[in-house]
Amino acid sequence: MSSPPPDHQIDAARLPVMLTELRLPTMSRHWETFGNRADQEGWGAARYLAALCEHELADRASRRIARHLAAAALPRGKTFATFDFSAVPTIRKAHLLSLAAGTTWIEQGANILCFGPSGAGKTHAAAAIGHALIEDGRRVLFTRTTDIVQKLQAARRDLSLPSLLARLDRFDCLILDDLGYATKDQAETAVLFELIAERYERRSLIITCNQPFSEWVTIFPNAAMTVAAIDRLIHHATILKLNTENYRKRAAAAGTER
Numbered sequence: 254m255s256s257p258p259p260d261h262q263i264d265a266a267r268l269p270v271m272l273t274e275l276r277l278p279t280m281s282r283h284w285e286t287f288g289n290r291a292d293q294e295g296w297g298a299a300r301y302l303a304a305l306c307e308h309e310l311a312d313r314a315s316r317r318i319a320r321h322l323a324a325a326a327l328p329r330g331k332t333f334a335t336f337d338f339s340a341v342p343t344i345r346k347a348h349l350l351s352l353a354a355g356t357t358w359i360e361q362g363a364n365i366l367c368f369g370p371s372g373a374g375k376t377h378a379a380a381a382i383g384h385a386l387i388e389d390g391r392r393v394l395f396t397r398t399t400d401i402v403q404k405l406q407a408a409r410r411d412l413s414l415p416s417l418l419a420r421l422d423r424f425d426c427l428i429l430d431d432l433g434y435a436t437k438d439q440a441e442t443a444v445l446f447e448l449i450a451e452r453y454e455r456r457s458l459i460i461t462c463n464q465p466f467s468e469w470v471t472i473f474p475n476a477a478m479t480v481a482a483i484d485r486l487i488h489h490a491t492i493l494k495l496n497t498e499n500y501r502k503r504a505a506a507a508g509t510e511r
Contacts, residue, residue, distance in 0.1 A: 279312040280305045318387060325393045331380035341374050343496050349378065352491060353385030359425050362454045364486055367461045369495030375461035378493065379428050382459060391425040398429045405444035418451050425457060432462040433472060442473050446482050453485045
């Protein structure tokens with residue numbers, strides 16, 4: 254068997270370096286394997302290059318999803334695969350899955366509001382939608398409302414609230430869990446309202462709450478602010494009512510944890 258010509262050997266040595274420089278790690282790993290297959294099966298140059306590019310793009314998408322899942326801080330295990338739809342008869346599976354696709358409401362900066370008693374599956378439903386949105390290429394952040402309110406207050410004290418709001422703006426959807434449990438003094442109410450107002454009609458929110466709108470005066474003690482917050486949230490919103498009290502018990506019995 255004759256040895257490859259010197260020019261071929263030089264190109265083979267240079268190619269991994271150039272692909273690394275171009276930040277194409279998957280192509281750098283697989284170009285030789287695909288090249289051997291192309292030689293054996295008689296691929297043309299276009300097919301060979303297309304195969305490499307397809308693998309690079311698929312691997313890049315996988316890495317991006319992994320990064321976004323890590324950044325989202327979603328609770329573990331709360332996906333549609335583990336959601337017991339039979340325990341929540343007040344919502345339709347098809348409806349929830351259509352929301353998870355997120356093709357319309359996310360682009361419109363609309364919201365999803367999940368209401369129900371403690372243990373009804375609100376957090377699981379919200380997190381499952383978040384997982385699906387990330388798989389679809391969206392950026393999501395899950396946070397307890399009390400935690401984000403504390404961060405917003407600290408940012409206001411440090412005169413960096415606009416900067417924090419701008420960073421949060423990078424997320425297509427914020428999931429604010431347990432809105433009703435946030436401590437509601439005037440300062441906390443103000444920053445929470447500012448977050449809602451900042452995202453209005455631009456970026457989406459998913460909110461879980463165990464209190465109906467009629468009791469939101471305990472969340473926003475100022476009546477005018479209560480009306481303004483609700484108005485912004487429901488203007489473009491889907492409201493899910495999980496009126497069941499047995500979801501958590503049934504999920505635990507099935508070996509899952511809410």
